[in-house]
Structure formats: C-alpha cells, structure tokens
Amino acid sequence: MLDKTYSPQDVEARLYKAWEAAGCFKHGVKAGKPYTIALPPPNVTGSLHIGHALNHTLQDVLIRWQRMRGRDALWQPGTDHAGIATQLIVERQLAQQQTNRHQMGREKFVERIWQWKAESGGMITGQQRRLGESCDWSRERFTMDDGLSAAVRKVFVELYREGLIYKDKRLVNWDPKMQTAVSDLEVESIEVKSHLWYFRYPVEGMADTFITVATTRPETMLGDTGIAVHPEDERYRHLVGKFAILPLVGRRIPIVADEYSDPEKGSGAVKMTPAHDFNDFEVGKRHDLEMINIFDRHAHLNENVPEKYRGLERFAARKQVVADLEELGLVEKIEPNTHMVPHDEKSKTVVIEPYLTEQWYVNAAVLAKPAIEAVEQGDIQFVPKNWEKTYFEWMRNIQPWCISRQLWWGHQIPAWYGPDGKVFVAYDEAEAQAEAHTHYGKAVTLTRDEDVLDTWFSSALWPFSTLGWPEQTPVLKSHYPTDVLVTGFDIIFFWVARMIMMGLHFTKKAPFHTVYIHALVRDEKGQKMSKTKGNVLDPLVLIDKFGADALRFALTIFAAQGRDVKMSEQRVEGYRNFATKLWNAARFAEMNGCALPDDFSPKSVNGTVNKWILGRLGQAVRDVDAALEAYKFNEAAGALYHFTWGTFCDWYLELIKPALTGEDEAQKAETQATCAYVLRQLIHLLHPFMPFVTEELWEKLYGAQKEQAGGGFLMLRDWPTDGARAEDKVAAAEIDWLIRLIDAVRAARSALNVPAGAKIAMQGVGDDPGLIRRLLRHNDPIKRLARIETITMEQTAPAGSGCARIVVDGTTFVLPLANVIDIAKEKARLAKERDKALTEIAKIDAKLGDATFVSRAPEAVVEEQRERRAAQTAMAEKLAEALAQLG
C-alpha cells in the first residue's frame, strides 16, 4: 500500500543509482534510429544553477521521450575546462598560500590545476544526477582530454595551413588584471557616469590659436598622434594640414580631416590615440598616424611617456594629466558625461583596455559563409525562428576571432619559433623540428608559443570531438550529426555559430539540424538572478525542498517559446503538489484493486465512462507528441497537467467510484482494468517530465508483474501509442453532458447556500427516452457527485416556488428545496443566467442579421452560429419558464 504522500528524498537517489547501475543511460539500450544531443558542457568549475536546470531539463525531456519512442538515444555529457575561470580559482588558492603561479612555474601550475580538477572539479556532474539527467556518463568527456586535445591540434594546424588562422598585430581587448587578450564577445559595455574633458592644444605657428578637443580618457592624450576634424566643418577647415603641439609631451601632431569626427559631439575635434582606441586605430591607418603604445601589460604607463608619468596606473595618470593641464590653463571645461565603458564580462569590475599586441586570429568571415548558407537553406533551423535574424546579423558582420590567450590553463598553441622568429605550426614538436630542419638546413632550437587557445575554440568542436573525431569511430558514424542543440540565446555567438562553422568546415555536415533556443530564468519580479542581488534560486535547495520532479515540471511548463522564465519557490511548490496528486490517484487505484489483467484491450471496453477516458487519454498522447515535436514544452506539460488533474482525477476517478464499490462485478472488473490501464499509460507520458515519481509508481504498482509487462524500468519502456486509437464520439458527448449536468446542480446548490451535506431530490422534465437511459446509466455518479437523493423524470414540471431549476442542453431539472430555498436568491440566479443567454442571442443575431456575414463567411461558421443561437434560445426560454414558476 502506498504512503499517503510521496517523499522524493527517500526515492530519488535510490532510483538514480539503480538506473545508472543498470546501464539505462547508455546509448544503444534501444535499437532504433539514433537520436543525439550534445550537452552544452558546463564549466568544470561550475555548480548547477537554475539556468542549467532549465537547459538540462528540456534536453532530458527530449532524450527520455525519444528513448521511450525506441530511438537509440545518446545524450553526450562532459565539462569545459573554462580557461580563465579555472585558472582564477587556483590562482586565488595560491594567493592564500602566499605564492603565485610565476613562482611556481608553468608546468607545476598546470599540474596543480589538474589536481584541483581531480579533487573538486566536476561537482556539477553530481548535481546533474540529482536533477535526474539521463546522460550517458560512460561517455563523459572533458575539453582537455587527450582525444579532444588532438582534435583541437588538428583543427588549428589545418586552418593554419589553409591560411584561415594567422598572426596579426592589431588592437585587442586586453584584460590588465588577467593580462590576457579576450575576444570582442568577452567584453561587456557598462554605462558609467564620468566626465567629458575639453583640452586646448596650441596650434603650431599660430600664436594664441588653440584647437579644443573633447575626450573621455584624458590619460591617453600622452599617446596622441593626431587630431581629426570633419572635412565639412567650417570651424576647423583652416586648420586642416597644420600641426598642433601636444601639451605635456611637446610632440607635433597633424590635424587631419576625417568623417569619423562628429561635428555635433564635443568640440567637433577629436584627439587621435591610434594605439588605444578602436576608432582611432582605423582613422590612424587611413591617415598614416604614428601608433604609440603608452601602456604596459598592467595598463601602467610605460617609457613612451614623459618621465614624470612613467609607472603610473592608468586612473592615477588620468588625475595627474588633468591636474597638470589645468595648471597650464589648457582645460577649457569639464562636463558631466555618461558613456559606455568596456568591462570584463566575468567579474564586470576590470576595465578592458584596447591594446596593441600580436595575437592569433581565425579568419571567421570565410568560415561564416557556409554557416550562413546552412541556415538560409534550412539545413539548420532555429526554434523559435526569429533567432535566425540575430544569427545572420552577427554572422554577416563577423570580425576576425582572436583565439590566443595569455594564460597557462588551456590548449597550448601548437606553434614553434625558430631562432629568427620564423613560425612552424605542427601537430607536435617533432613535426615542427622536422620542418625547421628543412627550412634552416640544420637542427635548431625551437621555442613553443606560450599562449593557449580561447576556451570556445575547443567548445566549437564539441559535437564531433566528443564522439571521437578525427578518428572515424563507430559512434561518430552512428550519432553524428547530432539532432538538436538546446541552449540559451546568450551563447549563440560564443558557441552555436562557431560549432556550425567548425562542423561544416571539418565534417562537411551541419553538426545538428535544429537549434532550440530557450529563455533566461529570472526571479519572480523578472530580474536577472545574480549573487550580488541575492535573488538567486538554488536548484539544489529547491530539489531538497520539493523534489527534482517538481522543479523539472515547473521549469518545463514555464518554458514557453520567446519568453523569459520567471521562477519562484511558490511555483515549484505547486508542482510538488501535482506530484502528490498523481501519487494519491495511484494510491486510490491501488486501494480499489485496479490491477491490469494481462489480456486487457482498450478496444473491448464497453462502459461509457471507460470509453470516454480512453478517448481523452488518446487526445492527451496526441497533444503531448505534437507539442514535443514542435519543441513546445509548456504545451506538452500543460496538456499532461490538465489531463491528470482536471480530467483523470477530478472526473474519471470520481465518476467510477460507484462502479468500484458496486455490485455489478463485470462493470467493476472492466473499470478496475481501465483505470489501471490509463494510470499506467499516464505515468509513461509523465515520465520524461517527472522521471522519479513515475518510476517509483511503476515499481510499486506494477513491480510484481514487471517482467510480464515488458520488464525492467519504466524509463526504458515503450512510449504509449494510444494516440492512434479513434475517440468514441458518442461516449465523449455523453460524459460531457454528464459533467455539465453535475456542474449545473453544484452551481445552483452553491448559489442557494444549500448545505453540502444536504441530499436533495432531482426531477427531470420531459419524456425523451435517450435522456432517461442516460440518467439511468449514470444514476449513481450523479447522486454521488451532485449529492442527489433521488432522480426521477416527469412529463410536466411541478409548479410552485419551493424549487430551484436548472437547464442543461434544453432540459429543465427541478430541485425541490422547499425548506432551504431563498426565493429572492433563486430568482436573481435564474435572471442572471437568462440574461447571459439573451446577451449571447443578441450578439449572434447581430451577426446573422448582417447580410455580408451570411454571404461571405464560410457556411460552417454560419451554421455554427445558427446552432448556437438555437441552443441559447432554448436555454433562455427554459430559464424564463423557471422564473415564471417562482412567481
């Protein structure tokens, strides 16, 4: 016998272990067509946050669903080495021990990170298990595994040899704290309140003539090598071609005309610091301006500035420069100004510096071309479709991808330098040596490039590198290309686009046919969750409190396409209640002997209620399948929620209670069997969404007969095919009527304050034999659910005011309530009902009276309106009669 409530804490860990031990998660447990999802690898440093929980739940729903449908499902898990994040963690540990990586040396430091990874990395995979994820852990991969590293080297070398990877000296986004380059995408612009400084630079050879420039970064003036004005700007036309003398430095800098300068902004003249600003860099190239780098790797001023400023930190330098210019009387004015300042996207505290260095780049524009075409031609489809625009927008304007990082943790770039700096890119040192030997005609000492690759470089290969590429492994052949990629929109550029580019280039196939983009999880007020705001909902806490199933179901049912998911604890609690409801429905079935006979066939069911619920079950299966096919997770979960609670529990179980306790053994047996059958199918349908409670119910309810029922775990059973069964329309119509009848009696009772315990009589008016048969058939359920004592049919209605009257499908039912009825209330109730009908009739008449509507609307629509009018008219008439009876 089942307990009164379901307690996830006692069940989840045990079931997960059992699944994993039995090999349920491995690909190949079903022999059908392969179905593959590559899990976006979480950072090895990470812990499961609510965003992961959503992302992973949706994938698990798909995987479990497809597995049950017989597909050879593979959900490929793993973790990402997360260059900067991981290195930072270990560096912090070192700092606590009063040491640092430089003291330690590269080799020791990297060893230390591996050690950290072995001890505390991958905590997240344990947390993923708590969520119930059915990934094939036997295939778990890490982006720095040998195999994946080999894939990285191959890709680098081949792209280099094709000329698609090259070294270039240009401005990069420089993180002065980590002392590494980062890509455009790793920079976040943050609005900062600051000032706009107006400086006066003297013009050479023109006494008392100054040109005023406006800047947000005074300290960079020490690296100015020009001034730009707009060619059409009358104010400055006479100065173009002349030189200004840079204050504090004394350098002669040319005044040039360039359209970049906006006459509306500031003074209309802009100082040019080509080595420290992306726009200035472009202008500088156009006008052949000198590039003077004034910062070192820490963004402290270097030897290219006057001695006074050398060694100053950039913000200290700013103060000093302004003070000195003020002293010289060269500050015209200072305005308050709000502008966007680039920050590192991880901590958002370090100001990123445009910095002139030599780095490795991928020629992304070339790789983007086929990647754009793949989406244009529909080889890859985004769901929802509108994300394709975002993708195109970025891909069509793609910039060279800076892939080198000045870190130690990551894939070291397979490039070696000869004594004269000549570069040899090769799979390994031996190959590089051989090439060098040929080049120099003798053996030379090579030095390996110190840099490592951007983390996203290895992630870009994930869908095929995890399957063994470049080896042509069997699993690569069977499971690549993968099917769907499920991810958030925030990494479309970082990851999705790059996977498509690399996949197409190296495998000649799109790595997946569908990209499902889900929303961000926000808090209940719609705020982005962040640790600093303290509004973070920890999925593990929610799992502890309400169970993994509740969290999964909540996430799924809120995952409507194109909207953010607003999460709150209360919502999860609501779906915990749903799990309890299902549990108790099963408990009820168990208590009432609802076992499933081996030879049960839905086709041979005779009872109307049983036929009806089988029809509704079929509809539920069709709804769930259709919704999941279209990645409408919320609709799938919603359909199941309503079927389970609103149909199966609220109506079916209530309607069959009399039969289950009744004398008619044949009816009882059929009902028990049908109930058991529907419940069994229902836990199949709910399994992808709520794997634990359904598996537990399967075990408890059908454990004894598991073997004959197909054996083993629910998660490996076959998905219901009840959707193929035609619905019995007669049964559906009859039960719909029954529900309307019971609803109407309940509403009348409630409106008239008839005590819930009071049993009353009900008398139908008329002599329709079909109606009489229906009433007879459902005599017991009506009595029970509407709390009726006796049901009779009479030719004519009894007169008098001591009765309530309801109208269902044109038939009046009289409820004699002489003792309890409040006539005024009853009149008000009936009048309200009647007026509602009259309003409807008026609306319909307006439509039907419109000649263009009748002539131009489809016949079916017109007919529908006529039918509705007839029904409403009958209703209004009966209600009017009922009112008349009350006097």
Add this chain to the structure above:
RNA sequence: GGGCGGUUAGCUCAGCGGUAGAGCACACCCUUCACAUGGGUGGGGCCACAGGUUCAAAUCCUGUACCGCCCA
C-alpha cells in the same frame, strides 16, 4: 543610433482570424471512505492606445506610447 521582443484577470503567463483561458492569489462553503500538498462554488478583463485590412481582429498590417534585451 541599429535590431529583436513584450504590453491579455490582483500577480505570472497561455492563446495569435470565428463563444476571452490557465496557475497562483482572493471570497464563500466543505475534514464526504485517494489526496486539506485536498474538494466544491464564485468574483474579477473596452486583450496598452490610435488608425487600417477583413463578413469577422486580443489574434493580421501601420503608427504612437511605455517596458525589457542584444549590438554599436
């Protein structure tokens, strides 16, 4: 500045040409033999605004206003 999305019941959101929906919250009734993590009933909406298309618009189009997000 460019792009995308949103505006529907108190809250969170479905619906996206043909009778305005759900969950939660609220009010009232009920411890009736699965479940009070429950059951029953009910109140509550000019579907942001203005035009247009259509026999018919919450739904399609255009514009406006506010609110988000992304990219400069």
